Amino acid sequence: xxxxxGARAQTREGGGVERANRPRWVGLALxxxxxxxxxxxxxxxxxxxxxxxxxxxxxxxxxxxxxxxTSFFGSSSRIAAIGETFLIAGLSAVISTVIAVPTAYGLxxxxxxxxxxxxxxxxxxxxxxxxxxxxxxxxxxxxxQGIVNxxxxxxxxxxxxxxxxxxxxxxxxxxxxxxxxxxxxxxxxGQVDGALRDAAMDLGARPWTTFRRVILPLILPxxxxxxxxxxxxxxxxxxxxxxxxxxxxxxxxxxxxxxVNTVQWPMAAVTSIVLxxxxxxxxxxxxxxxxxxxxxxxxxxxAAPGExxxxxxxxxxxxxxxxxxxxxxxxxxxxxxxxxxxxxWPLPGWSTKWYTNLLSQDGLAEAAxxxxxxxxxxxxxxxxxxxxxxxxxxxxxxxxxxGVSVFSLAPMVVPKVTIGLAAFLLLxxxxxxxxxxxxxxxxxxxTLPFVIIVVTSALSRTDATLDDAARDLGAGPLRAFxxxxxxxxxxxxxxxxxxxxxxxxxxxxxxxxxxxxGQETLPVxxxxxxxxYQDPTLAALASLLIALSLVIAFVAGLFLLRGEKAALTPSH
Numbered sequence: 001x002x003x004x005x006g007a008r009a010q011t012r013e014g015g016g017v018e019r020a021n022r023p024r025w026v027g028l029a030l031x032x033x034x035x036x037x038x039x040x041x042x043x044x045x046x047x048x049x050x051x052x053x054x055x056x057x058x059x060x061x062x063x064x065x066x067x068x069x070t071s072f073f074g075s076s077s078r079i080a081a082i083g084e085t086f087l088i089a090g091l092s093a094v095i096s097t098v099i100a101v102p103t104a105y106g107l108x109x110x111x112x113x114x115x116x117x118x119x120x121x122x123x124x125x126x127x128x129x130x131x132x133x134x135x136x137x138x139x140x141x142x143x144x145q146g147i148v149n150x151x152x153x154x155x156x157x158x159x160x161x162x163x164x165x166x167x168x169x170x171x172x173x174x175x176x177x178x179x180x181x182x183x184x185x186x187x188x189x190g191q192v193d194g195a196l197r198d199a200a201m202d203l204g205a206r207p208w209t210t211f212r213r214v215i216l217p218l219i220l221p222x223x224x225x226x227x228x229x230x231x232x233x234x235x236x237x238x239x240x241x242x243x244x245x246x247x248x249x250x251x252x253x254x255x256x257x258x259x260v261n262t263v264q265w266p267m268a269a270v271t272s273i274v275l276x277x278x279x280x281x282x283x284x285x286x287x288x289x290x291x292x293x294x295x296x297x298x299x300x301x302x303a304a305p306g307e308x309x310x311x312x313x314x315x316x317x318x319x320x321x322x323x324x325x326x327x328x329x330x331x332x333x334x335x336x337x338x339x340x341x342x343x344x345w346p347l348p349g350w351s352t353k354w355y356t357n358l359l360s361q362d363g364l365a366e367a368a369x370x371x372x373x374x375x376x377x378x379x380x381x382x383x384x385x386x387x388x389x390x391x392x393x394x395x396x397x398x399x400x401x402x403g404v405s406v407f408s409l410a411p412m413v414v415p416k417v418t419i420g421l422a423a424f425l426l427l428x429x430x431x432x433x434x435x436x437x438x439x440x441x442x443x444x445x446x447t448l449p450f451v452i453i454v455v456t457s458a459l460s461r462t463d464a465t466l467d468d469a470a471r472d473l474g475a476g477p478l479r480a481f482x483x484x485x486x487x488x489x490x491x492x493x494x495x496x497x498x499x500x501x502x503x504x505x506x507x508x509x510x511x512x513x514x515x516x517x518g519q520e521t522l523p524v525x526x527x528x529x530x531x532x533y534q535d536p537t538l539a540a541l542a543s544l545l546i547a548l549s550l551v552i553a554f555v556a557g558l559f560l561l562r563g564e565k566a567a568l569t570p571s572h
Contacts, residue, residue, distance in 0.1 A: 049273060
């Protein structure tokens with residue numbers, strides 16, 4: 001390529017072209033807001049958390065002491081909570097993986113792109129709906145008078161005691177995190193060369209043998225990655241064990257919340273750090289397992305047609321998974337029209353009074369406004385600094401930028417409860433970013449990794465030389481970027497913004513620690529309401545949120561589809 005002033009272009013690792021004379025300070029400047037945010041709010045709050053764990057009491061200022069660490073490891077209930085946390089996380093991860101492997105394989109083998117899109121949309125639909133709403137749906141399904149016990153009663157069996165016990169928590173967590181396992185497996189299946197499978201079949205291998213000895217080893221890294229994510233998220237989950245455990249299921253995350261409520265900040269800090277350390281150890285073990293399982297890499301195109309028997313079995317399996325995924329959402333919508341003031345099946349009558357009752361709830365409008373306000377501002381900020389950082393990571397090379405790039409993903413692996421308590425300590429000690437401003441800043445921190453991943457992926461499909469060509473023709477840096485790169489990644493930016501908005505709007509595990517007395521966001525209002533009442537008012541609210549989320553998901557899907565089509569159009 002010929003550029004003005006003798007500038008040279010060179011191919012860089014991972015695709016794209018880097019302009020040889022592009023000043024490195026520009027890359028550092030673009031990444032500096034992200035680095036500053038993470039160093040002050042994220043790393044600073046974790047440092048304060050460690051300091052608080054060594055204090056005698058919540059006021060601090062005393063000599064460092066290990067009293068609370070000794071108390072933690074000397075407490076049988078705390079040790080039991082570690083075991084319960086591992087058990088629930090392990091069961092959730094294993095069951096999710098067992099369900100996800102045939103589900104991803106069935107979706108991958110679908111010939112019809114329309115049905116494949118519908119299937120993927122159904123499996124991923126829970127991600128677009130509130131965690132509290134989904135948890136509430138399972139409380140309706142698994143309750144003493146829920147639909148499951150109604151079905152059990154048809155066979156003359158006594159009611160099952162599932163609610164407020166471990167099974168309810170595990171089932172709900174499997175439902176919440178199933179998409180996180182399906183996605184990496186589906187991605188791995190897309191990289192498997194279909195010729196390998198055909199070759200095995202030609203040599204006489206039966207379908208199961210082909211899957212077990214050819215397909216399964218190739219997708220093992222994806223399976224481990226999905227299991228790793230589910231295990232980590234289940235370990236740090238707070239709202240679902242708290243609501244469906246009913247105080248009988250004590251995990252580390254619920255103990256942190258309980259300690260904060262009883263003003264035992266040092267013990268809450270110790271418990272949070274233990275949770276963080278265990279999460280890091282588990283993630284490290286999973287990473288080692290994944291490295292050992294790495295085989296091949298990208299190998300080409302998708303697999304091809306299948307056998308009738310296998311196809312029928314996979315179809316039945318997928319229908320069962322669709323029922324499992326959609327059942328809590330459907331039961332919420334149906335229950336919102338119940339005439340009874342409690343969750344019961346079958347419905348004793350029909351009524352719209354809970355929608356009317358919703359309008360008279362104290363604090364609901366303020367909580368909804370606060371959630372929208374926080375989500376809008378955090379989305380705007382994270383899109384700006386996340387895009388700047390992504391451009392820097394993709395188009396500039398330096399050791400510092402590589403370090404910031406890796407560090408920017410850290411909030412994704414740290415338990416939300418730990419971040420919430422750490423941020424609570426930081427904001428209280430420093431007194432800066434008080435109130436809503438602090439919540440917005442922390443929402444930016446936790447949504448930053450998602451935006452960087454999506455935007456960096458979009459940038460990898462753009463041609464950096466178009467920017468250089470525009471600048472050679474006289475355009476300024478901003479105008480060149482706006483006219484070429486920004487235009488190309490616009491659909492992904494919109495999708496990333498919608499995703500960040502949904503994550504921020506639905507956030508409860510961290511936000512519950514940051515709210516001042518009298519302040520509430522909508523998910524926290526729902527969490528508090530579900531702790532106090534069981535009437536279908538929450539079902540009415542959850543139904544409206546489900547409808548809103550599906551509309552947003554549909555819009556995001558349209559933008560992503562437009563982005564894919566634009567990328568395939570020669571003129572772009």
